[in-house]
Amino acid sequence: MATATIASGINGLATGQTVSISGATQTECNGNVIITVTGPNSFTYNFAGSATMPATGTVSANDLYLRAEYQNFSANNTWPADGTDASGKWRLRSDILAKTNACCDEAIDTYAAWVSGFRDGVWPGMLELxxxxxxxxxxxxxxxxxxxxxxxxxxxxxxxxxxxxxxxxxxxxxxxxxxxxxxxxxxxxxxxxxxxxxxxxxxxxxSVTPDGVHPYGAVIDGVANGIPQSEKLKFYP
The missing domain is CATH 2.40.30 (Elongation Factor Tu (Ef-tu); domain 3)
Structure with missing residues (x-):
């Protein structure tokens, strides 16, 4: 049995859930496993083999996009946007919607159509679909x-x-x-x-997304259906 500790907290993981472990040099520790939550920052799981502990490498745990709470932001893309370069794509979004420096003739705001109902700035988890x-x-x-x-x-x-x-x-x-x-x-x-x-x-x-960035068809359909017709008419009056 292996014990995993996550400094930032388990972020919605639950006992009995499938979690994908990757990045451990001791490959026996990697794979899709069923976890038992043991505390606010830890869980355990069984694995085959006799790997030396603690595991080394850059070890990560992925809840396979079941819940929005467990998604992470990449560098310079953390929500909420603060209007500076540090907010990355969110500043770009703000500039486009404001048509800053005449960057475009018109823009459609898709945010409300795709964002999770439980957390700002991330895709919905599978539990929301x-x-x-x-x-x-x-x-x-x-x-x-x-x-x-x-x-x-x-x-x-x-x-x-x-x-x-x-x-x-x-x-x-x-x-x-x-x-x-x-x-x-x-x-x-x-x-x-x-x-x-x-x-x-x-x-x-x-499925929601293969990589946390690009959406699968179910989410694309949700976005297309969720954008108000008044917004779509900006491009097709």
Whole structure:
């Protein structure tokens, strides 16, 4: 068992959640693991092997974009914007919206359409996006593969979209990640056969972003739908 300590706090991590550990020189410590929160700054997890402790390297923990609270800001992009160069892209945004130095004829403010409802300046976490549940178990023994997942409402997804399935009912332990090949009714055909058993009641969610910067389709659709028509008419009067 390994104990991880995060100086800034666990920022919303919860016992039973899947967390991605990376950057440890002792590679046995890396990977997707189920954690047990032991304090405001620490959690434990099991790992295979007998790596020497403490682990070395630049070790990081990622909650796989489940919650907005766990996202970090890159250098010079910390919210809130303060109107100086130190606020990076937020100053650029302010200049564009103000049409500073006649930089543009018009600008659309997309911020309210994409920002998390729980934290300023970051993408929504997966918990904020629409989700559905598995209605017919996929897989039997973890060996035999399947290509179809039956869900309660497949209309929230689209072909080629990445989806994540979590154990129900709390939906924080990740079971599988895959991509949609096609959809027929509420039957999702996945692009690569899987063997991981997905019991009835497992929670299926779209991915938010692959890297914390660029959005996946589910978020792009949310942005497009969330921008008021009055704003869109600035470009197409």
């Amino acid at each position: 629409p989700s559905t549940v598995v209605t017919v178990q996929s897989g039997t023994d973890g060996v035999v593969t399947y290509t179809t997942i039956e869900v309660a409402d497949a209309s929230i997804f689209a072909p080629e979209q990445e989806i994540n399935t979590y154990a129900g009912p709390d939906g924080i332990a990740r079971l599988s990640t895959t991509s949609i090949g096609s959809i027929s009714g509420n039957a999702i055909t996945i692009s690569i056969p899987r063997a991981t058993v997905l019991p009835v009641g497992s929670i299926v969610r779209p």
